[in-house]
Amino acid sequence: MHNSEAMALSAALLAVAGELTQRINEGVVARGFEGMRPAHGFAFTRLAPDGATVTELAAHLGVTKQAASQLVDEVVRKGYAERRPHPADARARLIVLTERGWACTRAAEEAAAEVVREWADVLGEGEVRALRDRLGRIAPYGPIRPAW
Amino acid sequence: MHNSEAMALSAALLAVAGELTQRINEGVVARGFEGMRPAHGFAFTRLAPDGATVTELAAHLGVTKQAASQLVDEVVRKGYAERRPHPADARARLIVLTERGWACTRAAEEAAAEVVREWADVLGEGEVRALRDRLGRIAPYGPIRPAW
DNA sequence: CTCCATAGTCAAGCTGCTTGACCATTTCGT
DNA sequence: ACGAAATGGTCAAGCAGCTTGACTATGGAG
Numbered sequence: 001m002h003n004s005e006a007m008a009l010s011a012a013l014l015a016v017a018g019e020l021t022q023r024i025n026e027g028v029v030a031r032g033f034e035g036m037r038p039a040h041g042f043a044f045t046r047l048a049p050d051g052a053t054v055t056e057l058a059a060h061l062g063v064t065k066q067a068a069s070q071l072v073d074e075v076v077r078k079g080y081a082e083r084r085p086h087p088a089d090a091r092a093r094l095i096v097l098t099e100r101g102w103a104c105t106r107a108a109e110e111a112a113a114e115v116v117r118e119w120a121d122v123l124g125e126g127e128v129r130a131l132r133d134r135l136g137r138i139a140p141y142g143p144i145r146p147a148w
Numbered sequence: 149m150h151n152s153e154a155m156a157l158s159a160a161l162l163a164v165a166g167e168l169t170q171r172i173n174e175g176v177v178a179r180g181f182e183g184m185r186p187a188h189g190f191a192f193t194r195l196a197p198d199g200a201t202v203t204e205l206a207a208h209l210g211v212t213k214q215a216a217s218q219l220v221d222e223v224v225r226k227g228y229a230e231r232r233p234h235p236a237d238a239r240a241r242l243i244v245l246t247e248r249g250w251a252c253t254r255a256a257e258e259a260a261a262e263v264v265r266e267w268a269d270v271l272g273e274g275e276v277r278a279l280r281d282r283l284g285r286i287a288p289y290g291p292i293r294p295a296w
Numbered sequence: 297c298t299c300c301a302t303a304g305t306c307a308a309g310c311t312g313c314t315t316g317a318c319c320a321t322t323t324c325g326t
Numbered sequence: 327a328c329g330a331a332a333t334g335g336t337c338a339a340g341c342a343g344c345t346t347g348a349c350t351a352t353g354g355a356g
Contacts, residue, residue, distance in 0.1 A: 001261070001264060001265070001268065001273065001276065001277070002261075003254075003257040003258060003260070003261045004257070005264075005277075005280065006257065006260045006261040006263075006264040006265075007193075007256075007257050007260050007261075008280060008284070009260075009264055009276070009279065009280040009283065010168055010172065010260045010263075010264070011193070011287075012280060012283035012284045012287040013161075013164065013165055013168060013283050014165055014168070014169065014292065014295075015287040015288055015292060016161065016165075016283050016286055016287050016288070017161055017162050017164075017165030017166075017295045018165075018292060018293040018294065018295055019287075019288045019290070019293070020158055020161060020162070021162065021293070021295045021296050022293055024158065025296075037296070038295070038296030039296055039312090041296075042296065045155075045159065053334070053335090054334070054335065054336090055333080055334060055335080063312090063313070063314090064313075064314065064315085065334075065335070065336090066313085066314075066315085066335090066336075066337090067312070067313055067314075069335065069336065070312075070313085071312090086334090089321080089322075089333090089334075090320080090321060090322085090334095091320060091321045091322065091333070091334045091335070092321090092333090092334050092335075093334085093335075106151075108155075109151035109152065109154065109155050110151060112151070112154045112155050112157075112158045113149070113150075113151045113154040113155075115154075115158075116149060116153075116154040116157055116158070117149070117154075118286075119286045120149065122285055122286055123282055123285060123286065125149065127282055128149065128157070129149070129153075130278075130282075131157065131279070131282055131283075132153065132156060132157040132160060134271055134275055134278075134279055135157065135160035135161055135164050135279075136156070136160045137270055137271060138164055138266075138267045138270055138271065139159075139160040139163040139164050139167075140163055140164070140167040142167070144162065144163060144166060145166035145167070145169070145170055146166065146294055146295055146296050147162075147165045147166055147169045147186070147294055147295030147296070148169050148173075148185070148186030148187055148189075148190065148294050148295070187343090201303070201304090202303075202304065202305095203302080203303060203304080211343090211344070211345090212344075212345065212346085213303080213304070213305090214304090214305075214306090214344085214345075214346085215343070215344055215345075217304065217305065218343075218344085219343090234303090237302095237303075237352080237353075238303095238351085238352055238353085239302070239303040239304070239351065239352045239353070240302090240303050240304080240352090241303085241304075
């Protein structure tokens with residue numbers, strides 16, 4: 001595969017990723033969750049199962065723990081999460097989503113599903129599943145980083 | 149397709165896009181082009197064919213023309229591009245890549261090809277081509293936006 | 297020729313991130 | 327068991343990249 005083909009793939013991938021992020025965020029805001037940015041959503045996906053500490057969140061987002069703490073301040077102030085004492089470590093705090101935080105997460109899922117449905121209209125359902133499987137096989141493990 | 153499947157696809161897509169961006173940028177820096185950020189690369193892809201004006205660049209990147217002008221200042225100062233008088237409009241300036249700018253673009257292509265080759269090792273060459281084709285069919289036309 | 301739109305820049309301000317410093321608690325080495 | 331080092335978290339200051347607002351110079355429509 002030539003370099004120019006690799007660039008074409010890269011460009012398409014980044015364009016699709018950029019549009020997806022923007023569309024999800026717009027969908028979330030349109031559903032009444034104002035002032036939310038994409039980074040909040042990525043934080044929520046880490047907090048969703050059982051909560052997380054600030055340090056874990058920082059690692060997930062690929063930023064310093066100060067930046068993560070600041071982001072937590074913001075979502076706590078807006079009512080999407082709360083800080084609880086950590087059950088096993090008195091230094092740490094467990095950040096967990098509130099009911100409003102869960103509602104916002106569901107809104108993001110709906111918005112994502114809308115975009116994916118448009119892709120299915122173009123590619124067909126099976127192709128979209130194939131896309132998911134293939135991307136899943138090359139997706140890295142590390143922190144989620146902004147595309148640029 | 150359920151919402152959770154859409155989210156799985158979205159997460160994989162964004163993770164892959166984030167890693168690709170980071171790896172390309174690291175590859176560019178490792179090849180001796182220090183102080184380059186991903187945004188520079190996206191600017192270069194617009195400048196590459198025949199140059200562009202600041203306003204066109206701003207539209208391509210989805211930022212204000214002041215921000216684009218500032219970015220041009222930076223790449224001009226670093227020797228990757230230069231401002232020339234526009235052949236058809238005395239208000240405008242045509243921003244074109246220097247030889248060093250072209251070298252940097254080639255370095256980005258090599259770095260991208262390296263990452264794509266790793267994908268081919270996992271998925272196979274045919275699957276990667278299929279990925280490119282499908283992403284190309286759902287890629288939007290508008291400005292290239294940062295993933296978040 | 298007049299009037300408005302457009303290309304570009306200068307200046308000021310904001311936001312989200314970084315680095316550096318610090319305290320409280322846990323964990324490790326002996 | 328105890329002191330030292332590591333870890334979780336926050337406060338504070340600074341910075342980079344972006345925004346809005348204001349302005350000049352040129353182009354184009356009537």
